[in-house]
Amino acid sequence: MGTLNTAQIMDWLATKGADFGLKVLIALATWIVGRWIINAVLRLVERGIGRTGKIEPTLARYLVSIIGVVLNIVLILAILDIFGVRTTSFAALLAGAGLAIGTAWGGLLSHFAAGVFLQVLRPYKVGDYVSAGGVEGTVKELGLFGTTIVSGDSVTHVVGNNKIFSDTIKNFSALPHRRVDCEAKVANSVDVQDAVARLKAALPGVKNVLAEPAPEVEISKFTAEGPLLTVRGYAHTDNYWQVYFDINKTIAHEFGKAGYPVPETPSVTRKV
Numbered sequence: 001m002g003t004l005n006t007a008q009i010m011d012w013l014a015t016k017g018a019d020f021g022l023k024v025l026i027a028l029a030t031w032i033v034g035r036w037i038i039n040a041v042l043r044l045v046e047r048g049i050g051r052t053g054k055i056e057p058t059l060a061r062y063l064v065s066i067i068g069v070v071l072n073i074v075l076i077l078a079i080l081d082i083f084g085v086r087t088t089s090f091a092a093l094l095a096g097a098g099l100a101i102g103t104a105w106g107g108l109l110s111h112f113a114a115g116v117f118l119q120v121l122r123p124y125k126v127g128d129y130v131s132a133g134g135v136e137g138t139v140k141e142l143g144l145f146g147t148t149i150v151s152g153d154s155v156t157h158v159v160g161n162n163k164i165f166s167d168t169i170k171n172f173s174a175l176p177h178r179r180v181d182c183e184a185k186v187a188n189s190v191d192v193q194d195a196v197a198r199l200k201a202a203l204p205g206v207k208n209v210l211a212e213p214a215p216e217v218e219i220s221k222f223t224a225e226g227p228l229l230t231v232r233g234y235a236h237t238d239n240y241w242q243v244y245f246d247i248n249k250t251i252a253h254e255f256g257k258a259g260y261p262v263p264e265t266p267s268v269t270r271k272v
Contacts, residue, residue: 027079034075042068057126062119065144111145114165118142123169129237131170133159152241177210177234180243183220184229184251187263192219192227198254199231206246208239225263 042064049060119142124130128139130149137151146158172178186195196217203215213234220230231251235243 023082027082030079030082031075034078038068038071038075041071061126061141062115062143069144110162111160114161115142115144115146117165118147118161124171124173128171128173129240130172131168133164133167135159136170172240173237176236177213178237178240180209180233180235180240180247182231182233182244182247182251184231184255185223185263186226186229186255187261188226190226190260192229194258195255195260196229198258199229199251202250202254203231203233203247206233206243206250208235208243209233209247210235225265 045067046060046064049063118124124132124139124142126139126141129137130139132147132149135149135151135157137149137157139147140150140156141148142161143158146160147164149157149159151157184195184199186192196219199217200215203209203217204211209215210233215234216230216232218230219227221228231247233243233247
């Protein structure tokens, strides 16, 4: 039996082995060359779209992604054809396994559909600072199935489009400016109106704080340590954190220059 199997294997190698090996080499060559051509085509398309200047980056990258997927499918079908798997046979195989494939691909199709709606409705675009799908950061790419967001700690997040589309989307870049909220507490012994006046005079000098809307300083509440001030400035989204930190530095500088004491919690005398 073993001799018969060996003879059959040797016969197969002698008659069809060389042909199969040639097909494998051709398939590998087709894959390598095909991938190189696809990458070259995608680069040309991306450059061509960039030169026109009429298509914004969000839509441009989405179109490039679609073209890339289509070309890769064509390449795979071409490789299958080398091994004698015809396109019609392949389509029939997919149709026969329609239920299983539909279940497996259902999630991806929902992400794809959500991506199309995101392109049409445009709740955000590449470069916007958003909070979407539980992630906050700058949109790097809106792809076929997911959106790439880079958070403030330089971590790249890929969030499914369907998760984003079915959840609340906050776009901090949609309006021309963003409010920067800070707090400042003064001691009870301090003239609170003097503190407010000092901060109102200093805020316009903070870098990138907008003149309109004007900065605001108001008493938000009273605490045991002293009044709590809400200090607000307005800035472009790109300058938000710089303005936030500089306002806090300004508060510390002005209060230090005025010689204000540090607010302290009043001691509580307990009866024994």
